[in-house]
Amino acid sequence: MPAAGLTIAEAAATLGLTSDTLRYYEKDGLLLRPVPRSSSGHRRYDESDLRWIVLVTRLRATGMPIRDVRRYADLVRAGDGNELPRLELLQAHREQVLQQLAEVTSHLGAIDHKIGIYEDRLRRLEISA
């Protein structure tokens, strides 16, 4: 009978994280619950753990600080009744991300312009060579 759930190494590979990071997230209160253990005390991640950690990685990858992920996890862990603060937290993050995207896009435009200048210059050097 195979054990239910993934080992920490399997979960890490699936999620694109390291085992160390998974332990760190758990210790830091980013997960909804202590990950269940096998009889020998090893972590076993089930589907709901993985689904949550995927969300955590999305929040992290869009620049949300650990401390805000923890605040969000705290809210979800607290159960029903605080949907509004959860929504507000996500909406605030969304605004941040949009602003960040706009800023980066605009800077990228300027960098692209500079790239164009170098390309022109190099084309001309090539021709005159």
Add this chain to the structure above:
Amino acid sequence: MPAAGLTIAEAAATLGLTSDTLRYYEKDGLLLRPVPRSSSGHRRYDESDLRWIVLVTRLRATGMPIRDVRRYADLVRAGDGNELPRLELLQAHREQVLQQLAEVTSHLGAIDHKIGIYEDRLRRLEISA
């Protein structure tokens, strides 16, 4: 007779940085030259200094590490003849930024979806109240 160029505080305000950061960039080799000094040894930033630092902030704001900005500054400082490596560095960075933008945008889509779910749920709670 007013001195030519901005003081470090003025330059910092103009660029949206701090004086400490400007000194740090200079010490770390991110600038094209040591910033010229007044007779009393205070930095005076001229237009060319500012233009370069604007580029530095664009590179930084799009996620280029300090060490790569320094490599780019080294190339520019070395003068004509290495346009190709400069171009390649910028193009590589461009690809990074595009990939980053795509990734963030995709994660944002998933977060938006979650926001939609909360909005629906809250709307329903409101109606049934």
Add this chain to the structure above:
DNA sequence: GCTTGACCTGGAGTGCACTCCAGGAGCGAC
């Protein structure tokens, strides 16, 4: 029954990019 390998814990260490600080100098205003 002993080795091997994956996992455990608490805690120390790392890399990055600033940010702050102590001690000191120059300069205009009073």
Add this chain to the structure above:
DNA sequence: GTCGCTCCTGGAGTGCACTCCAGGTCAAGC
């Protein structure tokens, strides 16, 4: 001539997010 301001330097300190390590447990395979 001294107060207050801005600036200088070298170097220490900070916050963040991991990442690594020592020393130990446990189950499976030989």
